[in-house]
Amino acid sequence: MMVLAGLGLNCPLTATAEEGVALAIVYDTSGSMAEPVRDTSGKMAPKHVIAKRALAAIMARLQSFATNAPAGTPRHMEAGLFAFSGDGARPIVPFGPFDGSNLKRWTNNIPKPSSGTPLGNALNTAANAVLQSKLARKHVLVITDGVNTVGPDPAAVWPQIKRRADKQQTPLAVHFVAFDVDAKVFNGVKKQGATVVGAADEVQLNSQLEFILEKKILLEDEEPPKKN
Numbered sequence: 001m002m003v004l005a006g007l008g009l010n011c012p013l014t015a016t017a018e019e020g021v022a023l024a025i026v027y028d029t030s031g032s033m034a035e036p037v038r039d040t041s042g043k044m045a046p047k048h049v050i051a052k053r054a055l056a057a058i059m060a061r062l063q064s065f066a067t068n069a070p071a072g073t074p075r076h077m078e079a080g081l082f083a084f085s086g087d088g089a090r091p092i093v094p095f096g097p098f099d100g101s102n103l104k105r106w107t108n109n110i111p112k113p114s115s116g117t118p119l120g121n122a123l124n125t126a127a128n129a130v131l132q133s134k135l136a137r138k139h140v141l142v143i144t145d146g147v148n149t150v151g152p153d154p155a156a157v158w159p160q161i162k163r164r165a166d167k168q169q170t171p172l173a174v175h176f177v178a179f180d181v182d183a184k185v186f187n188g189v190k191k192q193g194a195t196v197v198g199a200a201d202e203v204q205l206n207s208q209l210e211f212i213l214e215k216k217i218l219l220e221d222e223e224p225p226k227k228n
Helices: 047-067 119-131 154-168 183-190 202-218
Strands: 002-009 018-027 036-038 044-046 077-085 088-097 135-144 172-178 195-199
Touching: 018 047, 018 088, 018 119, 018 202, 036 047, 044 047, 047 077, 047 135, 047 202, 077 119, 088 119, 119 135, 119 154, 119 172, 135 202, 154 172, 154 183, 172 183, 172 202
Parallel strands: 018 077, 018 135, 135 172
Antiparallel strands: 002 172, 002 195, 036 044, 077 088
């Protein structure tokens, strides 16, 4: 089963906030990502292979969003990719202005599944990067297949992140996407405002990621109309 959880912090925007999207992605490289689930053809494939395809689709959608802005309303976007490393996460693509000119760089250097699952510390690292952005819409997207096994649980880290965001008076939303994990694993973050849904295969994973991008992160429907 796949679990998707989203946490939002509703803070007033600061006077210096700029319109735009800041997104940090945490990608699970734990050993269990080598385990198989069903792909779009119904065959079994390793979770890391499916997740990498999903990540490639995410980056292509971000590139489309960044380059197809309504006339007179340029879109600003910052993004970064983090993978599990030791008891935390390290940048695969450093957080900064989004550059979609070479989308393969977002997937080419992802390590093979081998690490533990330091979800709490990885969430903290990604949130710190996003909170440094001056863009108004801040998000962390965590793609994972599992239970926290190294360091603090995300539910224990989240209150500290919330306090930092509150101090900065900036909104921050966090979304977890996980394969084959009982939803009860995320009860801690659910009680703090998370939404949790399940998906069992690649088709459902793609559908849920599309929902998060379109309805939670990019929010094109809420943008000003095109100028004539």
